[in-house]
Amino acid sequence: MVLVYSDNKKITIEILSKASEIAKEQKKKVTAVIIGKPDENLAKEYISYGAEEVFIAETELESFKSEEYSDILASIVKETGTETILIGSNKNGKELSARLGGKLNAGCVVDSNNIYIKNNKLMAERVVYSGNAIAVEQFNSTPAIITVPSKAFDSLKKDDSRKGEITKKKIESEKSKSKILKAHEMKSEGTNVEDAEIIVSCGRGFKDKGDIKLVQELADILKGKTVGCSRPLAADLKWLSEEHWIGLSGHKVKPKLYIAAGISGQIQHIAGMRDSGIIVAINKDPEALIFRSADYGIVGDLYEVLPKLTDAVKAKMG
C-alpha cells in the first residue's frame, strides 16, 4: 500500500498523483490518511483526486504533536502492511516523518521532488549541499518514508466519478509528555513569494528599514508587487516578516524574474532562488558572488540604481 498523509489538503492532493503512479507500478493501492475529526467530505475529495481508499483515524487530539501523530501513523502502517509512505513536507510533516522513521526503523528521505522506481527499488532525489548537487537516494528496505514539498507534482484532474472506500477507525495514541501552551498563526500580510512571478529582493546593502520602499516601488511597477529578502533582513533585523525570506532556511522560489539588490549571493541565499527564470543583480561590489549566479548585473549603488531602474521600467512599460 502507498500511504499519503499531510495536514495540508493542497499538498495531499498533489502527492496523490505521484502516489497513484508509484502504486500502479507496485500493483498496490493508494490510501490517503486523515487524522482527527471524521471529515467525509474531505475523504470524498481525496477520492476524486485519486485516492482508492481513505483511512480516517478518529482521535480526540486537539492539536498536532509529532509524538502522537507518529504513533497513530505507525499503527496504521503496521496494521495495513504499508510499504511506501508519502508525507507533505511542511515543518510538521518533516518532524513527523523523521520520528516515524525512528519508531519504525524505516528509511526516510525528506524534501524529494523526484520519486520513481528503478530496478524494483524505490528512488527519491533531493537537493543537497545548498543546491550544489542532487543526491539520488535508493531505499533498501520497507517501509520507506518520503516527504514531498508543495508544488513538486501536479495533481490529477479532479474526477468525481472515481470510486473509493472510506474506513473510519478510532485509534488510541500514546500520550505525549509535551504540552502545547500556545499556538497562533504567524501574522500574515498575504505575501506569497512561492507563487510570485516577479520578485524584487533586498539584502544587507540596505541601510534602513524605510529604504525597502525602493524595492517595493520597483516591484509595483513590474506588476509583480512581491518583495523578497535575504535572511538577515527577516531573521536578525526583522525589517520584513518570514514570508519574504528566501533561501535554504527560508522560501524556495521560482519566479520568471528575480531581482536581487544589495544581496551578496551567499550559497544559502542562492539555494532558494536558483530555479528562477531570469536573475538580475544590483550590487556595488563588482566581485560580489551574486553576479556569478545572475543573468544580468549592474555594478552600482542601489540607492542610485533602483530609483532610476524603476523610472526606466515605467517608461518602457508605458
Next chain:
Amino acid sequence: MNIIVCAKQVIDVSEMKVDANTKKPILQGVPQKISDIDKNAMEEAIKIKDKHGGKITVLTIGPADAKERIKEILAMGADEGILVTAPDNIDYFMTATLLAEAIKKIGEYDMILCGEASIDLFSGQIGPRLAGLLNIPQITYALNVTAEKDKVTAERNMGDMAVTTEATYPALITVTKEINEPRLPSLMQILGAANKPINEWTADSLKSGLKPLVETVELKGVSMERKNIVYQNDIDESIGKLVDSLAKEGVIGR
C-alpha cells in the same frame, strides 16, 4: 542538569567547488567544520548550564579526524566529548541508532540539544528520529528555550504557525540559527580544551551489523548556467541596456 549536545562535522559548503565538465560537486579537499546550527545548540546548552549547573557532553558520530572539531566545542564550554567512529556510507537510520546507543551508554541525561538541521544535507531528521528511538518528547525549531527545574518551554517557528511547547525531562530540543549567537572561545579556553577528555567509541562496539536503509547511489551535478552579463560603466547607460534586455527576454512589458 545533564545536557547532551549532538554535533556533526560537515564540509564547508561555501568552500565547495564544482567540476567544470561534469558539474558534479568535488567533495575531496573541502575544509571541514562543525555544522553551524549545532554551535547554536551548544551555545544554548552553556546558557542552561550557567543557570542550573550540571554537565555538557558533546556527542559526534563521524570519521576519526572529527576529534579536532570536537575540541572546538570543548573550547566553547562542553565538559566532555564522545566520538563514535563510523563508516562512510552511514545513513540517518544508522546515525540515529548510534546516537541512541551512545546516549544509553552515557546513562543519565535531562536534555538533548541538536541543530534543526546540518548545513550540508539539511534534512533535519536526526533530532526527531533520535527522540522517536528514545521515546522522549521532541521540541523542534526552537527560537528560544526556557529551562526550569522540572520542565522546559520553547517558542517554535513552525512555518505558518508560532507554537509554544512545554515538556518534562528528559526531552530533545532542536534549535534554529536565530536562537542565539554562538560564542567564539578565547585563547585560554582553546588551550584549556586540550585537557578535557574525548572518549572514542567504535560503531561496532555500540551496535554491530548496522546497514544503511537508504543509500546515496549518485550525486548529480546541477547546472547553473547563467548569462553573467554585467554592466559596470555609466549607470544610466547600464540601466537602459538592462531594461532593453529584460524586454527582449519577455519578462517585462505590457
